[in-house]
Amino acid sequence: GVNGLLVYLALEEQTATDYIQLKAVPSEEALADYDISSDCVKWMNPDTLMAQIYMTRNGGRYSLLSALDIEGYINVGLQIPTAGRYRIGIDDEAWNDEYETVVLKDNETGRVVDLLEGAYAFQTTQSGSVEGRFSIAFNRMAAEKADSDIKLQALGGGKVRITGLV
Numbered sequence: 001g002v003n004g005l006l007v008y009l010a011l012e013e014q015t016a017t018d019y020i021q022l023k024a025v026p027s028e029e030a031l032a033d034y035d036i037s038s039d040c041v042k043w044m045n046p047d048t049l050m051a052q053i054y055m056t057r058n059g060g061r062y063s064l065l066s067a068l069d070i071e072g073y074i075n076v077g078l079q080i081p082t083a084g085r086y087r088i089g090i091d092d093e094a095w096n097d098e099y100e101t102v103v104l105k106d107n108e109t110g111r112v113v114d115l116l117e118g119a120y121a122f123q124t125t126q127s128g129s130v131e132g133r134f135s136i137a138f139n140r141m142a143a144e145k146a147d148s149d150i151k152l153q154a155l156g157g158g159k160v161r162i163t164g165l166v
Contacts (some may be wrong), residue, residue: 004066005102006091007115007136009053011084018052019091021064022074024099024138030069040064044079051086052079056131073137078130088134089119100139108133
């Protein structure tokens with residue numbers, strides 16, 4: 001599986017064609033600088049007609065950041081080929097069970113949405129580079145909470161076993 005979240009950008013109802021991969025960690029494990037062994041710079045193709053998504057930090061554009069601060073946020077940039085209606089969302093196959101929320105903020109409209117509940121659709125009237133409009137923040141589930149989920153097991157004969165109660 002994927003180690004982290006895959007966030008995509010797509011035009012209208014088309015299939016996603018470009019992704020960023022990101023993983024949030026506790027503040028004391030977070031890295032503020034590029035880690036050559038586990039992060040990836042985003043190679044942009046200015047001539048493509050495909051919508052592109054990337055993360056921005058310290059003037060760099062990234063496709064993979066492996067140790068983002070769970071308490072912080074990351075700016076997301078877009079390269080928009082044509083004006084239209086786009087969506088930003090989380091790939092269904094992505095590993096997201098450690099996050100209570102993955103919050104996308106649209107600074108242009110003021111909207112804040114949880115991408116775990118579905119993709120965010122937005123309209124843009126301009127093409128080109130879009131920076132400063134979007135950011136992503138996290139809320140990671142505590143390991144104890146994940147382990148204490150209540151589970152029901154049918155035993156037959158009208159009996160049910162309940163586990164996970166605290």
